Amino acid sequence: MNRASRIWLFVGVLLLLVLLESARVYFIMPFPGSQLGLNEPESSGLGRVKLAYWLHHNAGWLRIIGLLILVYPAYQLVAKPSRAWHRYVVVGLLLIYGGVFYMINREMMADQMFLQPIHKRVVPMSQNQIPLDKLVLGFESVGQATAYPIQLIGYHHQVRDTVGGQPIMVTYCTVCRTGRVFSPLVDGQADEFRLVGMDHFNAMFEDKRTGTWWRQATGEAVIGPLRGKAVAELTARQMTLREWAKEYPNTRVLQADSTFAEEFKGMKNYERGLSKGSLTRRDSASWKPKSWVIGVERAGFAKAYDWNQLQKKRILNDVLGGAPILLTLASDSVSFGVWSRRLGVKTLTFHYANRRLTDQETGSIWTWRGQCIDGALKGQKLSSIPQAHQEFWHSWRSFHPNTTKAN
Known part of the structure; x- marks a missing residue:
C-alpha cells in the first residue's frame, strides 16, 4: 500500500x-x-428507528474494527511521514474524532441531557415549597396521593416512586406534552428504564433487562425483544397543585432537586404554553400541530377536543363510543376533568351559566370534579373517564390515527 492509499x-x-x-x-x-x-x-430496508436501534447495539464492535483498521496507516503516517505535517494532521484528526465521540456520547445522548433526580424529596403539604398554581400530575393509590410538578418531571422525563406500596414510573415528554404514569413491571418483573431518545417526536425509554425501546405516549414496545408488548398505564390526573390538594389534603409533593435549578428555571413557562422553543411552544390557534387538545379514549374509540373551545364554553357534552361524556374546566382555566354523564339509569345533560354547572334533568348543582353539591342529586358523583389527557394535537393525532375531531 503506497502512502497516498x-x-x-x-x-x-x-x-x-x-x-x-x-x-x-x-x-x-x-x-x-x-x-x-x-x-x-418507512423507507425501504431498515426503518429509521430500526437503524438507530441496530447502531446503538452494535456500535461497540464497529468502533473496534474501525480503530484496528486505523492502526497501520496511522502508524506509518506518524512514524514514517514523507512530510512532517502528516503526523500533525493524523494527530489532529484523531483528536477531532475524540471530541466528536465525547460530545455525542457524553453531551448529546438523551440520558446525558436530561438527568434523573440526585436528591429526590417527596414531602407532605406542610413542608411543600412548590407554588400552588403549578400544574402537576397527580396519582393516588390505596389512599396515598402524590403530586408531581410538570416543571420538574418535564425536565427529568421520568421519576420513579412508590405510592400506596405500588411502584410507579412518572413520565413526561415536553415535545408531545404527554404526561403518563406507568407500572415499571415488564412480564411481572420490575425493571429500570433510561431515556434513550425519541421516535415520531415522542420520548423513548430503554429497559435495562432486555434493551427494548418503549414509546412514552402509549407505553408500547417499539423495537427489541419485547416489541409489541406494553407496560400498564396507571390513572393520573393533571391539574394545579391547589386543586389537587383540595381533593387530597394529605397529598405528598415532589420537590425540586437544587442540583438542577437552572434546568428547572428553563422550564418555568412551559406548562402555560409560553415556552420559546419551537418544539415545545404552544400554537394558540386551534387544530395546529402544537395546539392543545384533550384526547379521550374509550372502548377503542378516540376523540380530540379543542382546548380553546373548552376554555370558551367551560364544559362540553358529547358521546364517545356510545357513551355520554362530559368535559369540565375548573375556575383556574387549567385544571380539567372528563366524566361519564350516566348516573345509574339516567343520562344527564349539563349546562354552564352564571358560573354554575347544572344538569338539565333535575337542576342540581355540580362542581367541575363531577360532584353534586346541591339539588335532587346532592351527594352523587360522576364516574371519571381515566384515559383522558391534555397534549399537543400532533401527538394525539399521531398515536391515535383513527381519532376524530370534536365539532
Whole structure:
C-alpha cells in the first residue's frame, strides 16, 4: 500500500467512525429530517428507528474494527511521514474524532441531557415549597396521593416512586406534552428504564433487562425483544397543585432537586404554553400541530377536543363510543376533568351559566370534579373517564390515527 492509499484509508475510516457516532444520535433526536410522523411510510430496508436501534447495539464492535483498521496507516503516517505535517494532521484528526465521540456520547445522548433526580424529596403539604398554581400530575393509590410538578418531571422525563406500596414510573415528554404514569413491571418483573431518545417526536425509554425501546405516549414496545408488548398505564390526573390538594389534603409533593435549578428555571413557562422553543411552544390557534387538545379514549374509540373551545364554553357534552361524556374546566382555566354523564339509569345533560354547572334533568348543582353539591342529586358523583389527557394535537393525532375531531 503506497502512502497516498494509506492517507485515503485513514481519512475514509475516520470519517466513517464520525458518521457512526453522528448517526447514533441523529435518528433518535429531533434533528431536521430525523423524525417521521406515525402514518408516514418507512423507507425501504431498515426503518429509521430500526437503524438507530441496530447502531446503538452494535456500535461497540464497529468502533473496534474501525480503530484496528486505523492502526497501520496511522502508524506509518506518524512514524514514517514523507512530510512532517502528516503526523500533525493524523494527530489532529484523531483528536477531532475524540471530541466528536465525547460530545455525542457524553453531551448529546438523551440520558446525558436530561438527568434523573440526585436528591429526590417527596414531602407532605406542610413542608411543600412548590407554588400552588403549578400544574402537576397527580396519582393516588390505596389512599396515598402524590403530586408531581410538570416543571420538574418535564425536565427529568421520568421519576420513579412508590405510592400506596405500588411502584410507579412518572413520565413526561415536553415535545408531545404527554404526561403518563406507568407500572415499571415488564412480564411481572420490575425493571429500570433510561431515556434513550425519541421516535415520531415522542420520548423513548430503554429497559435495562432486555434493551427494548418503549414509546412514552402509549407505553408500547417499539423495537427489541419485547416489541409489541406494553407496560400498564396507571390513572393520573393533571391539574394545579391547589386543586389537587383540595381533593387530597394529605397529598405528598415532589420537590425540586437544587442540583438542577437552572434546568428547572428553563422550564418555568412551559406548562402555560409560553415556552420559546419551537418544539415545545404552544400554537394558540386551534387544530395546529402544537395546539392543545384533550384526547379521550374509550372502548377503542378516540376523540380530540379543542382546548380553546373548552376554555370558551367551560364544559362540553358529547358521546364517545356510545357513551355520554362530559368535559369540565375548573375556575383556574387549567385544571380539567372528563366524566361519564350516566348516573345509574339516567343520562344527564349539563349546562354552564352564571358560573354554575347544572344538569338539565333535575337542576342540581355540580362542581367541575363531577360532584353534586346541591339539588335532587346532592351527594352523587360522576364516574371519571381515566384515559383522558391534555397534549399537543400532533401527538394525539399521531398515536391515535383513527381519532376524530370534536365539532
